[in-house]
Amino acid sequence: MIQPPPAQPGMMEQEVDTPALIIDLDAFEHNLDTMMRMLAPTGAKLRAHAKTHKSPIIAQLQIARGAVGQCVQKVGEAEALAWGGVKDILVSNEVVGMQKLRRFAALADIATVAICVDSLFHVKQLETAARDANRRLTALVEIDAGGGRCGANPGAESVELAKRIASSRHLKFGGLQAYHGGAQHRRTHEERERAIVHAVAVTTQTLEGINAAGLKCGIVGGGGTGTFMLEARSGVYTEIQAGSYVFMDADYGRNIDDRKESVGAFRQSLFVLSTVMSQAREGTAVIDAGLKALTFESGMPLIWERPGVTYVDPSCEHGQLKVEAGIEAPSLGEKLRVVPPHCDPCVDRYDWYVGVRSGKVECLWPVAARGCIS
């Protein structure tokens, strides 16, 4: 079921029903603009990742500022964007199964779409979908840029896949996907740089093989909010796929970035607004945002601008706060901003963004690709 919107434009933030997903619009627009300003001198383009925001409205705000298109992880996300008017979409992930690939092929009628493969199995399934739909579909080869998750081995194996795609009557070789997800949350610049030096090296090596085979590599894509300037300056990556920079979260907040070249350049713009719903014991308070309003795989949420108040224990519908001695506890009924530990899956908990500026609700945007996990 889609939930009713928790607010109306013109309301004060404190009147919004909770839990609700709040965007601080000033911080959000700062983030959109900052990314474009940072990428401009590098020559790399932004293909922002919609797995964070899941919204054609936000996609269009990025595109209006110069993004060349969007990335998604799932066909359902691609549908939500394409149906909402986004014209250039890369599924930066492998997709298996003819049901999904038929849906992907259908999108080629209304948008420029591409998808990733990392094995011959994927190429053959995609080829079948393309043939059945009588369309030529674009495939990028994903290489393992160091994350050890998906991606063919860089070098010969990936070059062979690229050649196989290029030789197909039904497919078009679109380039390389070389995202290093594991590098994004490494805490120091040195650790992140080491990871991306490796990613750049294996991408360069693969690219040379592809060029030697006489193939043209349209896109070389990768880079996230934790590392994107390293990829952008590499001279190898043509497209940056950062997503979280629009919102930020508690986990990215733990990255060290004194240089203001990644997370340090952005502001926290995403919050879960929550109400203190019980306060039966001194030194504690319980808010109405628990395991269904937030996710906890990246640690505990933070309570925004309330020093001495800590989120210590979630249950399905409760968040237990601890209040340090000497600190005034939030009062029963009070609404608190909570910083999500991890923005992408947290957004997926909500049907609506409530856009707030100067304490007032300005807009309500549907999380259009909420729940698009297939």
Next chain:
Amino acid sequence: MIQPPPAQPGMMEQEVDTPALIIDLDAFEHNLDTMMRMLAPTGAKLRAHAKTHKSPIIAQLQIARGAVGQCVQKVGEAEALAWGGVKDILVSNEVVGMQKLRRFAALADIATVAICVDSLFHVKQLETAARDANRRLTALVEIDAGGGRCGANPGAESVELAKRIASSRHLKFGGLQAYHGGAQHRRTHEERERAIVHAVAVTTQTLEGINAAGLKCGIVGGGGTGTFMLEARSGVYTEIQAGSYVFMDADYGRNIDDRKESVGAFRQSLFVLSTVMSQAREGTAVIDAGLKALTFESGMPLIWERPGVTYVDPSCEHGQLKVEAGIEAPSLGEKLRVVPPHCDPCVDRYDWYVGVRSGKVECLWPVAARGCIS
């Protein structure tokens, strides 16, 4: 957005699009029946917790077997059940805010409803909602049965609240809510028993105070899947609020229950069906169920009936599996059943249950209260 159903009745399980939420109907019905059989000799009634299943269809299956009604945690869940025909619903939780309390009051027209309070603040807000709606609303006093989360202090404080409710022209005192959530997942019977001995003691003490004040305590509710026979046999609890028993999960599976008096009596009936979507490296496989298809606050999911295959690392849309040396790896495109770490929030990730019997899809039930976090 509501997602399209991932299957049609008559399909084989292996044809279901993934990720999908599967109910093994034989195991599920075994669980429904087993609970009634176990409670029968104790005299305690079942008021099953719908925060697990979120479905009027499943609620009605429980009621048809003798459950007196349903518990929920949120007004939105109560609405989904009442609108779907469930006639007796307890919000086993505090609710703060006039928007929500007005919605709660409206439900009194179509169902017997009650709600919990643990402070005078809650009583006054509920009184206002009742007066505005010109209805008499039923409130239970939640006592802290040992969990230290919500709940007034047992004894005098709770008795005073009960008297305050009973003296209101707009409210009716409905009984005590004495659920000990923290006890449910303690691993040994002895630990669970110690916790419930305490819960029974403080509930008895409070009950005596309430009786001494000349009040009648309609409901004494509590007990979850980990401990319910302890509460049911106590002679104090009148209603058992277990929810997870219908599905079970990996975390409950770690409770030790040689006596088959709690988790040991039930079978795993809930699974996330998932597809192997990449297999670029030996000894690994990547499935399409990650942070958006499962939740991870209770540890890692289990791969069902695939010894030597372990879920080791989630990301937004990926689950990395490790395959022990000498074990045949799942093949690319293969569909695997995954046991969720924690059933309640996992169900909230899906719009549809796919009911399966003997390998064949038998029914599709909407997760009607999905996303009802307010």
